[in-house]
Amino acid sequence: MLAAENIDVSTAVADIADREEAERLVESVVNDRGHLDILINNAGVIKVGPIDHMTDDDFEEAMSVHFWGPLHTMRAAIPHMSASGGGRIVNISSIGGKVGVPHLAPYCASKFALTGLSTSLRAELAGKGIRVTTVSPGLMRTGSPFNAWFKGRHRAEFAWFAVSGSMPLLSIEARRAARQIVEAARRGDAELIISVPAKVAALAAAAVPNSLARAMAMANGILPRATGEDGDTPRSGWQSTSRWAPSVLTRLTERAAEANNELMSTDAKP
Numbered sequence: 001m002l003a004a005e006n007i008d009v010s011t012a013v014a015d016i017a018d019r020e021e022a023e024r025l026v027e028s029v030v031n032d033r034g035h036l037d038i039l040i041n042n043a044g045v046i047k048v049g050p051i052d053h054m055t056d057d058d059f060e061e062a063m064s065v066h067f068w069g070p071l072h073t074m075r076a077a078i079p080h081m082s083a084s085g086g087g088r089i090v091n092i093s094s095i096g097g098k099v100g101v102p103h104l105a106p107y108c109a110s111k112f113a114l115t116g117l118s119t120s121l122r123a124e125l126a127g128k129g130i131r132v133t134t135v136s137p138g139l140m141r142t143g144s145p146f147n148a149w150f151k152g153r154h155r156a157e158f159a160w161f162a163v164s165g166s167m168p169l170l171s172i173e174a175r176r177a178a179r180q181i182v183e184a185a186r187r188g189d190a191e192l193i194i195s196v197p198a199k200v201a202a203l204a205a206a207a208v209p210n211s212l213a214r215a216m217a218m219a220n221g222i223l224p225r226a227t228g229e230d231g232d233t234p235r236s237g238w239q240s241t242s243r244w245a246p247s248v249l250t251r252l253t254e255r256a257a258e259a260n261n262e263l264m265s266t267d268a269k270p
Contacts, residue, residue, distance in 0.1 A: 086129025138198025143257025
């Protein structure tokens with residue numbers, strides 16, 4: 001996409017949860033470009049379902065990608081940025097890193113950790129000319145629900161997740177969100193919360209936490225209940241289709257999946 005617009009790009013593949021791979025990734029960029037001006041941590045994983053079906057491995061996976069991965073890349077990038085007089089680091093957290101959402105416990109726990117790490121390092125790195133921006137998006141129409149993983153009553157979990165992520169008033173188009181992130185990075189903002197619903201949720205968490213907790217408990221009451229042992233097996237969105245999703249209610253997510261190359265991976269096939 002960038003190359004089609006005559007923008008010089010190069011790619012590298014790495015598992016950022018592995019410290020050595022993350023370090024090699026950063027070094028390859030510096031060797032290729034000669035310097036490092038900006039680091040954006042945007043890798044993500046997600047499992048959706050009741051806590052009854054979540055395992056330690058689910059939490060460890062989320063922490064590896066959302067917390068340890070950004071920590072590894074930042075530690076590798078900071079010396080290069082310091083040597084060149086500064087830089088920008090953008091950590092894509094989530095409103096789920098400010099507000100605990102039912103059926104997203106591993107995701108939220110790891111995003112809270114990333115938010116804490118990101119805001120802490122902003123203070124420490126300011127003197128080195130490195131500005132850290134913590135981004136907390138609400139629901140975004142990226143097309144990713146099809147490649148997310150679902151536990152418990154997986155078809156019902158996928159349905160609510162995909163439908164809510166397709167609603168125009170609740171979600172935001174990915175390109176629009178990306179433009180906001182670029183501008184926040186350029187300015188070196190401390191924080192960016194994307195979408196009105198996300199800003200309202202963050203404000204409620206700070207101002208009326210008890211009321212928000214009651215609202216979340218009510219939301220949990222209408223989400224799918226846990227099921228038997230079969231619910232412990234994760235299924236991809238592609239493996240969890242139903243009459244509700246895909247449907248007319250998920251058209252925006254389907255279009256986003258096509259636009260953002262959210263194709264069916266080998267692991268996600270039905």
